[in-house]
Amino acid sequence: MIDFIRSKRYLLNIILAVIAIGVEYYYTTCETSCSYLRGDIFNIGLQYIGIAFMIAVIVLSITKKDLLILVLLSAGVGIEIYLVAFQIWFNTYCIYCLIFGGVLATQFLINFDRNRWKAALFFMLAALIIFPIMFHGSVTPSYAADEVTPPTFGKGPTQVRLYTDYFCPPCRAMEPKLEPVLLELAKKDLITLAFIDTPFYQYSSMYAKYFLYAMHVKKDIDAALSTRNVLIAAATQNVRDTARLEEALRSKAAAFRVFDTKPILDVYGTLLQSDKIESTPTCVIEKSGKKELYIGATNIVSALEKLRK
Secondary structure, rough: EEEHHHHOOOHHHHHHHHHHHHHHHHHOOOOOOHEEEEEEOEEEEHHHHHHHHHHHHHHHHHHOOOHHHHHHHHHHHHHHHHHHHHHHHHHOHHHHHHHHHHOOOOOHHOOOOHHHHHHHHHHHHHHHHHHHEEEEEEEEOOOHHHHHOEEOOOOOOOOEEEEEEEOHHHHHHHHHHHHHHHHHHHHHHOOEEEEEEOOOOOHHHHHHHHHHHHHOOOOHHHHHHHHHHHHHHHOOOOOOHHHHHEEEEHHOOOOOOOOOHHHHHHHHHHHHOOOOOOOOOOOEEEEEOOOEEOOOOOOOOOOHHHOOO
């Protein structure tokens, strides 16, 4: 069996390398712990280095350069040992990174030559020693304690939860009338405002995530309203994919940073149920233990205008 595997090692190297390249691609879409594990060498992201590494494995396998394949994979194993230890140390794991490491280790075992074990060990240890010198890595915790709740604006005694949807025409029509009122109330600390994006349309959840991504970079009422305007414009143009949505945000200088939004979206779901939200736009105003619900643009603007007085 071992002899059969070794006889097919070039083909297996190529197949595994293609799988590893695919894994590195999907790494860039990761929004959980992977998005907090960051590493580079001379400002080149590890995912790109990993792709280049596997392309080299493919080329060497096609040309059947046994010694160079073993040297490259041995160095790769040394690097993976360090990267796995890095994840263990910070207790933050990326499934894509671990799969890539598993693929690389499998390639190493397939190509290992006992007659060249000294060369394999030398390059493995050399990589393990040299790589940390060049490597720059960081781990950002997925949440600080105050980030498990939706972002809020203002520090007033009156709680205001505004339920809207970027694809909801009445919500979009209401925004220009609402902006100056919300700016004044939040900046004067008359209210504590939370924007709760609702999942009533097919792409609403994607837009809700990008609002939170933007607030993860800059959380103030001006940035919030500006970001909402960009998202509303994108929804009006029926933007349905992340690439175009990100382009729209960047074109308006709306910075964002991807992070795990699931805990906050879970809070959104809880609030939608507890406030019994059935349509948008809806506003909940909670003051002195009393909660009132306002539905429709006219009623919402009128209710918030009264809070200015």
